[in-house]
Amino acid sequence: GSSNDKYYDYIVVGSGPGGGPLASNLARAGHSVLLVEAGDNQNDNINSEIVSFFGFAYTDPTLRWDFFARNFANETRNLQHNHLTWRRPDGSFYVGRDPPVDSTLLGIHYPRGGTLGGSSAVNAMSTVYPSESDWQNVVDLTGDATWSPAHMREIFVRVENNHYLTPGTPGHGFNGYLDTIMSNETVWTGQDDLLTVLGTLSEHLGQNPADITANLLSDPNALNPTRDQAQGVFGCPQHANAGWRRFSSRDYILETANALGANGQKKYQLTVQLNTLVTKVLFTDVNHPRKTPRAEGVEFLQGQSVYSADPRHTASNQGTVGRAYARKEVILSGGTFNSPQLLKLSGIGPAAELAQFNIDLVVDLPGVGTNLQDNYEVPVVGHAARDFQQPPPDPNAPVCTYGAPGDPCVDLWRQGQGPYTAGAALNSIFRKTAYAAYDERDFFLVGGMFALRGFWPPTDSVPADPPNMFGLSTVKINPQSRSGTVLLRSGDPRDTPEINFHLFEENNAGTELDLNAELDTVKWARRLFADVPAPLGPIVPTEPPCPGTPAADGTCNDETDKEWIRNQIFGHHPTSTCAIGADSNPMAVLDSKFRVRGVRGLRVVDASSFPRVPGPFPVLPTFMLSEKATESVLEDANLW
Numbered sequence: 001g002s003s004n005d006k007y008y009d010y011i012v013v014g015s016g017p018g019g020g021p022l023a024s025n026l027a028r029a030g031h032s033v034l035l036v037e038a039g040d041n042q043n044d045n046i047n048s049e050i051v052s053f054f055g056f057a058y059t060d061p062t063l064r065w066d067f068f069a070r071n072f073a074n075e076t077r078n079l080q081h082n083h084l085t086w087r088r089p090d091g092s093f094y095v096g097r098d099p100p101v102d103s104t105l106l107g108i109h110y111p112r113g114g115t116l117g118g119s120s121a122v123n124a125m126s127t128v129y130p131s132e133s134d135w136q137n138v139v140d141l142t143g144d145a146t147w148s149p150a151h152m153r154e155i156f157v158r159v160e161n162n163h164y165l166t167p168g169t170p171g172h173g174f175n176g177y178l179d180t181i182m183s184n185e186t187v188w189t190g191q192d193d194l195l196t197v198l199g200t201l202s203e204h205l206g207q208n209p210a211d212i213t214a215n216l217l218s219d220p221n222a223l224n225p226t227r228d229q230a231q232g233v234f235g236c237p238q239h240a241n242a243g244w245r246r247f248s249s250r251d252y253i254l255e256t257a258n259a260l261g262a263n264g265q266k267k268y269q270l271t272v273q274l275n276t277l278v279t280k281v282l283f284t285d286v287n288h289p290r291k292t293p294r295a296e297g298v299e300f301l302q303g304q305s306v307y308s309a310d311p312r313h314t315a316s317n318q319g320t321v322g323r324a325y326a327r328k329e330v331i332l333s334g335g336t337f338n339s340p341q342l343l344k345l346s347g348i349g350p351a352a353e354l355a356q357f358n359i360d361l362v363v364d365l366p367g368v369g370t371n372l373q374d375n376y377e378v379p380v381v382g383h384a385a386r387d388f389q390q391p392p393p394d395p396n397a398p399v400c401t402y403g404a405p406g407d408p409c410v411d412l413w414r415q416g417q418g419p420y421t422a423g424a425a426l427n428s429i430f431r432k433t434a435y436a437a438y439d440e441r442d443f444f445l446v447g448g449m450f451a452l453r454g455f456w457p458p459t460d461s462v463p464a465d466p467p468n469m470f471g472l473s474t475v476k477i478n479p480q481s482r483s484g485t486v487l488l489r490s491g492d493p494r495d496t497p498e499i500n501f502h503l504f505e506e507n508n509a510g511t512e513l514d515l516n517a518e519l520d521t522v523k524w525a526r527r528l529f530a531d532v533p534a535p536l537g538p539i540v541p542t543e544p545p546c547p548g549t550p551a552a553d554g555t556c557n558d559e560t561d562k563e564w565i566r567n568q569i570f571g572h573h574p575t576s577t578c579a580i581g582a583d584s585n586p587m588a589v590l591d592s593k594f595r596v597r598g599v600r601g602l603r604v605v606d607a608s609s610f611p612r613v614p615g616p617f618p619v620l621p622t623f624m625l626s627e628k629a630t631e632s633v634l635e636d637a638n639l640w
């Protein structure tokens with residue numbers, strides 16, 4: 001290399017929950033680490049700091065990356081989705097079924113965090129422990145017993161800094177870096193209408209409606225041998241500190257990078273290089289007669305908004321080429337869409353696809369960019385017999401303006417006071433259907449005066465819901481549709497990949513189970529809507545649409561309902577495109593130590609590494625994965 005080249009022990013690409021903690025841990029273990037992140041540091045951006053500003057975080061152009069996906073190969077079916085995003089001729093976004101003429105279809109919006117902290121800096125912060133079977137599955141696939149559920153719980157205890165339970169509570173940690181918090185009873189004060197609906201709902205899961213408030217304060221992440229069977233209502237922990245400031249991997253990275261030793265010098269050798277898009281991994285020993293190719297560094301483009309998913313990107317954001325070298329290893333943590341793209345751009349992937357874009361082959365690894373999955377969801381929405389009553393406003397309370405200049409509530413929040421220091425009336429509801437794939441709970445639900453129908457960038461085209469609306473998100477646990485793909489669109493690293501979930505296209509017993517499970521949950525929701533007592537109830541179901549009145553068992557028309565589910569389904573937890581798998585499986589991209597097959601010195605550690613979607617929410621499992629990978633990387637530290 002040239003005299004400007006930089007050398008480090010490790011190079012980590014991407015600062016989300018996969019890469020951020022790993023880079024920090026390796027530096028803390030005494031190694032020199034370069035952490036490369038395409039975005040910048042928005043640590044002081046209130047949209048990313050204040051928990052209740054979540055909706056502003058993932059729509060903020062300084063924080064987000066826009067990906068647009070398809071659900072199906074069949075474009076006619078794709079066009080049935082009610083919340084597709086289009087670009088109007090004037091450049092603005094349109095979301096809906098009836099775009100102005102000459103609009104361009106972009107697809108189903110999949111926002112990601114393109115900033116220091118990755119998607120943990122923009123997500124909804126729901127922090128839910130996965131099923132034990134998700135860890136056991138890795139043991140079963142690979143024979144590596146270090147993935148045992150018991151060891152993974154030890155990892156969780158090590159990293160968690162719990163702010164909502166009594167210190168010492170088994171199965172939880174109180175000294176780690178990952179802050180967790182859960183709303184207390186104050187958020188339910190005066191919410192009698194919501195409590196009525198959730199009480200009726202809990203009764204439909206075998207709980208006593210009189211216990212609803214206590215259940216809403218109960219811990220869904222408790223260490224409990226029967227946890228993965230337990231149906232009912234719980235609270236919803238979030239990754240945030242006791243003052244309701246978001247915790248993300250950014251915090252642990254900054255704490256590590258800024259730590260000073262006794263001599264006033266930087267304590268750890270962690271270098272964070274922002275505004276830098278890694279474009280390929282560099283290898284030595286490619287096509288060597290005896291040696292296996294070894295990752296020796298990365299090439300990148302330095303400059304702001306170089307990646308075209310960045311909403312601020314324009315043709316002039318080209319970036320300047322540079323390189324950095326690793327004495328030990330390169331670790332990719334770009335997330336489910338970017339890690340497979342980067343592997344392919346580096347010559348690791350399906351040979352035919354790489355040939356199509358004239359990329360020199362390093363290893364023919366057909367699994368890269370396959371096996372894409374998601375916790376898909378469709379809301380069940382209804383209208384109550386009257387508007388939901390809200391607690392009367394406190395006449396002495398400050399008037400919050402959601403971050404407008406001079407918002408008094410932001411100042412109060414900085415002092416640990418005021419409305420923004422409270423969580424939301426969130427809940428975790430678990431249900432097991434007769435169509436569960438693994439004989440354990442197969443739905444995570446959250447209910448409230450909102451309906452999550454998908455994601456879209458800021459737009460003026462989506463109408464608001466009326467104040468008598470109740471929505472129930474139905475998030476699939478253990479989804480069986482697993483044939484989604486992340487394909488190169490071009491050989492230009494600034495381009496986003498082509499993402500298609502190919503939902504239910506396997507057309508096998510598993511995907512049929514999922515559709516039946518969704519239908520079963522829709523019918524169950526209609527039954528409980530009907531049982532909500534007057535004067536608030538009954539709640540009339542509006543989505544999926546049911547002309548007339550549903551039968552007593554919640555049936556409207558099974559075929560129409562299934563069509564609606566297929567067409568309106570969406571997700572935001574994509575995983576598994578660089579999956580860990582058995583040595584004998586040609587589609588496995590990684591071994592159980594996150595090593596990319598067929599090369600040396602290269603691992604992938606992020607949500608793409610999971611062989612299957614973990615639980616209902618990937619962020620906590622991804623933080624745990626980063627710790628698991630720290631153990632694997634440090635075990636090999638003396639190899640090099």
Ligand SMILES: Cc1cc2nc3c(=O)[nH]c(=O)nc-3n(C[C@H](O)[C@H](O)[C@H](O)COP(=O)(O)OP(=O)(O)OC[C@H]3O[C@@H](n4cnc5c(N)ncnc54)[C@H](O)[C@@H]3O)c2cc1C
Binds near residue numbers: 127
């Ligand atoms: C709107 C939204 C809401 C969500 N809500 C929840 C929730 O409530 N609970 C939950 O569990 N999960 C939630 N998630 C999902 C969760 O945040 C992600 O699964 C998780 O952050 C994935 O971690 P990761 O490390 O794999 O990738 P990411 O967190 O996406 O991080 C990848 C990072 O790599 C960087 N990068 C990518 N490519 C390159 C490159 N070539 N060069 C340099 N840098 C690169 C990106 O800029 C990004 O910072 C949500 C996600 C979104 C977007």
